[in-house]
Amino acid sequence: MENGGTGAQGPEAGTGTAGLQGPEGRLRWREAMRRALYGPEGFYRRSGPGAGAAAHFRTSVHASPLFAAAVAELARRVAVALGRPAELDVVDVGAGRGELLTGVLAAYEGPGRLRAYAVEVGPRPEGLDERITWLAEPPQGVRGLLFANEWLDNVPVEVAETDERGVPRYVEVAADGTEELGADVGGADAEWLRRWWPLAGLPPGSRAEVGGSRDAAWSAAVTTLTAGLALTADYAHTRANRPPYGTLTAFRDGQEVAAVPDGSCDVTAHVALDAVAAAPAGDGVPQLLSQREALRGLGLDGSRPPLALASTDPVGYLRRLAVAGQAAELLDPAGLGGFTWLAHRVGIEPVLP
Numbered sequence: 262m263e264n265g266g267t268g269a270q271g272p273e274a275g276t277g278t279a280g281l282q283g284p285e286g287r288l289r290w291r292e293a294m295r296r297a298l299y300g301p302e303g304f305y306r307r308s309g310p311g312a313g314a315a316a317h318f319r320t321s322v323h324a325s326p327l328f329a330a331a332v333a334e335l336a337r338r339v340a341v342a343l344g345r346p347a348e349l350d351v352v353d354v355g356a357g358r359g360e361l362l363t364g365v366l367a368a369y370e371g372p373g374r375l376r377a378y379a380v381e382v383g384p385r386p387e388g389l390d391e392r393i394t395w396l397a398e399p400p401q402g403v404r405g406l407l408f409a410n411e412w413l414d415n416v417p418v419e420v421a422e423t424d425e426r427g428v429p430r431y432v433e434v435a436a437d438g439t440e441e442l443g444a445d446v447g448g449a450d451a452e453w454l455r456r457w458w459p460l461a462g463l464p465p466g467s468r469a470e471v472g473g474s475r476d477a478a479w480s481a482a483v484t485t486l487t488a489g490l491a492l493t494a495d496y497a498h499t500r501a502n503r504p505p506y507g508t509l510t511a512f513r514d515g516q517e518v519a520a521v522p523d524g525s526c527d528v529t530a531h532v533a534l535d536a537v538a539a540a541p542a543g544d545g546v547p548q549l550l551s552q553r554e555a556l557r558g559l560g561l562d563g564s565r566p567p568l569a570l571a572s573t574d575p576v577g578y579l580r581r582l583a584v585a586g587q588a589a590e591l592l593d594p595a596g597l598g599g600f601t602w603l604a605h606r607v608g609i610e611p612v613l614p
Contacts, residue, residue, distance in 0.1 A: 287433035287441060290509070290522075291474065294417035297522035304524055305383050305415075320411050321494070321552070321597050322361045325587035329364025331559040335612065336406045337371030339490050342609035343404060345372035350405035350489070354482055355412030356381040359389045366392060376405075399485045407486060409479075409493040413537065414529045416478045419471040420509055421446045421460060429460040429469070438521035449473055457536040458503050468507035472533040476540035479603075483542035488608035491545060494552060497534035497601035504531070534601050545605030548613060552600040553592045558614035563589030 288296070298304050321328045340349045349371075353362045356379035369375055377393045378400055379385075385395040394400075399407065420432040424442055429451070431443040446454060450471045454460055458469040483491045498504060511518050513526040520528050538547040566581040591597050604613055 287435045287443075288522075289431045289433055289443060290420040291417045291471075293434050293436075293522040294528050297524050297526075297528055298415060298417070299382055300524065302524050304527055305381075307383065320357075321591055321600070322357070322364070322410055325591060326364050326368070327561060327584070327587050328556075328591055329361055330368040331556050331561055331591075332361065332406075332408055333365045333368035333370070334559045335408075335490070335492075336365060336369060336375070338612040339406045339609065340371045340373050342612055343488060346404065347373050348376050349373040350376050350378065350400070350403045350407075352378045352380060352399055352403055352405070352407040352485075354380045354399055354407060354409035354493075355415070356395075358386045359393055359395075361408070361410060362393050363390055366390060399482055401485050403486045403489060405489045407482060407489070407491040409482065409491075411495055413475045413479060413493055413495050413532045413534075415527070416475045418474055418530055419446075419450055420507060420530075421450070421454060421469050421471055423460050423463050423465055423467045425465050427462045427465065429454060432468070434522055436521075436523050438519055438523075446471070453536070457500060457533055463505075467505055468509075469503070470507050470509060470530045470533070472536050475532060476537050479537045480540045480542045483545045483605045483607070486543070486545070486605075486607045490604055490606050490609065490612060491542075492602060492604045493534075493537070494555075494600050494602045495534065496529075496531040497603075498531055499533070499535040503533070532601075534603050538603050542605050543607065545607050548604045548606070548611070550602050550604075550613065551594070552597060552602055553594050554614055555602045556588075556591055561588045561592060563592045 296303065299306065336349060336351050340346065351362065351365060356362060359379050362377045362379055366375060366377060379393050379395050380399050381395065382397060421429040422432050422442060424430050429446040431446055432440050433443040434440050450473060453471055453473045454469060457472065460467055460469050479493060508531040509520050511520040511526040511528045518526055522528060534549065538549055563585055565585050570577060570581070606612070
């Protein structure tokens with residue numbers, strides 16, 4: 262849910278409303294979501310009190326500094342795989358308020374100097390570490406690590422629903438969230454559904470989020486790398502377990518709320534990450550794994566410290582117990598550990614399990 266600019270400013274750039282505007286001011290969901298999140302008054306364009314992801318929901322980045330430390334370890338491994346360069350690019354796509362990069366810069370203990378780039382459509386936060394370059398688009402020619410945490414779930418998508426004939430049609434939505442079915446799904450969207458999320462012939466009301474825009478957004482991000490690793494972590498599903506009624510929802514003030522595209526909430530939908538992995542991505546070699554697998558491979562351990570330590574070093578025991586609790590939350594397969602990581606490596610040997 263933490264988001265940046267590639268989805269809105271890359272594949273979404275220049276998207277007009279021709280063919281998208283329905284009767285009575287309704288829009289197809291992709292355009293409605295784009296306006297609600299990235300328009301002039303959009304959710305991610307805001308500044309001041311109450312702005313930013315941390316004010317509305319809690320991601321792995323906000324859960325514990327251990328997450329940033331794990332990403333710093335990943336950057337170190339990429340640096341080693343690249344031959345220990347004097348400088349290493351670290352790009353955070355969907356940087357929020359720069360929390361992840363701030364933590365990575367503090368935790369990094371590897372070869373080379375980090376060149377940190379935060380990619381975000383919102384304004385640069387006051388007081389952000391001056392070593393972080395703030396951009397609306399990812400830089401080109403990256404040698405290092407590109408990381409996108411909970412970004413693709415905010416790249417706008419069309420929503421399709423089967424009508425009484427079992428035919429997939431675009432869902433149109435008004436600013437107050439009321440929906441109506443529009444035209445039959447056609448063209449590239451229909452082909453994407455046929456390949457990745459078949460709806461034709463399913464019972465009326467079956468829904469899908471059409472993920473072609475996300476495939477394109479990730480392909481564009483990966484192709485900014487000349488060498489290194491591009492990685493995205495998100496809520497995800499595969500063709501074997503697509504949710505029958507989709508996943509479109511929203512968050513406001515820490516609570517899940519109805520998806521209303523009026524700019525007041527974060528509108529999000531889980532990612533068909535198998536489709537993203539299969540999309541053309543330059544020379545990238547894809548790898549899918551759970552966050553639990555990835556973080557454990559990067560050194561996180563959620564096991565409790567020995568109880569005997571409580572007697573010999575009670576302060577140390579409590580400290581290690583707190584760290585173990587944070588790690589356990591990040592590794593929980595029913596929670597944050599259940600996120601899926603998609604890594605594309607370019608010109609390097611594997612650095613993840």
